[in-house]
Amino acid sequence: MKRPMLFLAVFSLIVGGIQCDNKIVSDCLTCAEQQPAGQKITLSEIQQTIFNPQCISCHGGNQPAAGLNLSEGLAHLNLVNQQSTTAAQVRVVPNNSSASYLVWVLEGEKAPLMPPTGALSRTKIDSVIAWIDRGAENN
Template sequence: MNVRVYASLLLLVGSTVGCGGDSPTSPSPTAPGGLAPRLSSIQSMIFNPRCIEHHGDHATEAGLDLTTGNAFANLVNVRSVQVALNLVTPNDAENSYLIHKIDGRTGIVGDRMPPDGPFLTTAQIDVIRQWINNGAPNN
């Protein structure tokens, strides 16, 4: 009888190894300096210091205001005035024109962003890409 109980426990423990519930589809990268794939982090660490000189409330190139409180409404599910893509398409960074512009991809209109350099680092772009692929929440 003890052998039967022991075998049952062994089977139960063995069948649950590796079960830990659902995990995120991909880890959230964090760039040096604490940049995280959240709009609030991207706003304070990229948009405010690097973008609003040209895309602020008084200097809006391409009509794009990226100031705090306005960036989300002006980016997410908003069609670019330059090409037939949304600036940010939730869950689809590769088809979001913002990624094309900051990556400097072939087919963009005008210059790679930010035009006054230096360009964003790969880690910074990856965090923006992850935010978009996470659904581009207003967080």
């Protein structure tokens, strides 16, 4: 009696995994949540790998560009649910990367490209998108 149940459990795990792989992260909130905790992109990882090396030279200090301070400890406060100072957009809308102005500037199609010297890699942009679509937590 127990075997069919076990088979079913293993089978649905495998199928679930395959469905996950076929979707891009930003379309796949529930799949993203099924990933092991170690694979979740956190704001601190984004801080270390993107904001610190590539943004805070302009978006830090006493007079950050566009009034946007991306320094450690301030980035969440400055981004999430905050109105852009240069466009009629919200900088980060939790769970809605496509409405988030931060993503617009990183992609540079509907807004001036950031960083101005050249776009981040697709992987880095996707990690920001994934963080937003998981709720833009202060994690």
